[in-house]
Amino acid sequence: MVATGIERLGRGGHPSLVGKRLGLLANQASTDRHFVHGRDLVRAAYPGQLTCLFSPQHGFFSEKQDNMIESGHGIDAVTGLPVYSLYGETRKPYPSMFADIDVLLVDLIDVGTRVYTFIWTVVHCLEVAAETGVKVVVLDRPNPIGGHLVEGNILRPDCASFVGRCAIPMRHGLTLGELALLCNRELAIDADLEVIRAEGWRRHMCFPAIGQPWVFPSPNMPSFATALVYPGQVVWEGTNISEGRGTTLPFELVGAPFLDHRQLLDTLRTTDLPGCILRPLRFEPTSGKWMGQACAGFQIHVTDIDAFRPYRTSLALLQALFRLYPGQFAYKQPPYEYEFERLPMDLIIGDRAVREHLEAGTPVVELERGWHQELDEYQQRCRAVLLYD
Structure with missing residues (x-):
């Protein structure tokens, strides 16, 4: 049975967090297998230390339907803590949002695809954490579509945006924690970053094999x-x-x-x-x-x-x-x-050239042959950050 990072955190046993002011980047899907939310697990394991919450695209309750539909800041009704939206007036936290925390905990569900924006919110947080001296701890979860397959062309620098900032393929084959480690390294952010691994996961395991319930991480990711x-x-x-x-x-x-x-x-x-x-x-x-x-x-x-x-x-x-x-x-x-x-x-x-080749009629399987070398190089680059067999 697989235990996620938030479940391992809920057991305690992380003395480096004792006495630290904690923030949590999460949404409504950030639960354990019994549907207990991460903020409640953190408060139980480290009483009085959670000071604020942060939400990614779609809002803390994943209620916003589409891209560029913003959510505002608010107050969490359960804890009374402030919730800072990182998909509203800003997508990058202001340094002032980190003023009351020593450690930012991250518990988000990634779906193994470059354009899913949660990882890029994490990258923004890493950049501000490096500036402010805040530590980031990713509470890792399995990649639901497996970590054994990668697919697609590598992102080109002129196509970098909020749906991709690091040179990775569309299906990247990493967990959120591994991807954060890769971006921290390759984008030269150099934040103080730790990953609490998911226990019991192997790269070939897709979501049905991990023994966890599916809780939708965004409104159009229902299953x-x-x-x-x-x-x-x-x-x-x-x-x-x-x-x-x-x-x-x-x-x-x-x-x-x-x-x-x-x-x-x-x-x-x-x-x-x-x-x-x-x-x-x-x-x-x-x-x-x-x-x-x-x-x-x-x-x-x-x-x-x-x-x-x-x-x-x-x-x-x-x-x-x-x-x-x-x-x-x-x-x-x-x-x-x-x-x-x-x-x-x-x-x-x-990659604009991929679109142009498709328009010109180049068969997709022929385009794929041209991606083999850079996918091999990508997988070599990933070796330094792989956390699972």
Whole structure:
């Protein structure tokens, strides 16, 4: 059975925290296996030491639906402590927010995908911690989609943004703690950083094997099935194609009113898309893109977790849509995650040249062959921060 970092902290046994003023970066999903929230576990283990809370994108209760929907500062009704929003008037904590803490505890659920913004909030916190002398302790959790597979192109510097600041691929294969260690090192932040490991996790283990309940970390990440497809399906945020927001299956669904199932499946028939079934269907979003309109599209059913390649699958679909519907398919225009000039799709993919190759018709599997060397180099770089077998 896997014990998360917050569960290990709840047992006590970390004398370096005794007597320290503590802050906690968390949201409503930051619980133990019995659904006891991290703030309550910290207060029980270190009475009187928790002084404030911090929340990432979507708010402390994960209630904010989409990007650039901000949450304000507030007071936690349970503890009476201030809650500082790090996705509101600022995405980087002001040094004054760290004035009453000696240690920032971090307990957030990452989903193994570069564009999921929680890690970049952690990186902002590391930068301010380095400036103010505050220590950061990441209470680690398993990567729900496993730590044994990586996929995608490496982020280019000219595409760095709040959906990616370090040179990593879309499916990065690290835990939040490992990724924080990598960013602290490679971005030369040099904060005082410690990771309390998840006990009993191995890199090949995906979420169903760890014996923990799924508590949704953001409003459109309702299940493990969502997390599995997300490293590919997130690309639709950069288009006018629905990624299933406004339905009960966000990111598992993809579609638009102008799609034709047979055309798409015929176009994709020569592309190897292992480990999944693209099941034709229609759906009608109740909010977001194409609200109230019937969309033709697919549900992605993952049939083999280890064989499935989410990024390849969604890029192949993207390329097919670009080719088949040149007059109807469109890229989303800025702003996107507080970037007001660059094309959102370039920020999501992380390399403008990849988008241009897709538009030119270069097969996705051919693009993947070109990524092999830099993925090998990335995995070599990661060796210094790996915490699990």
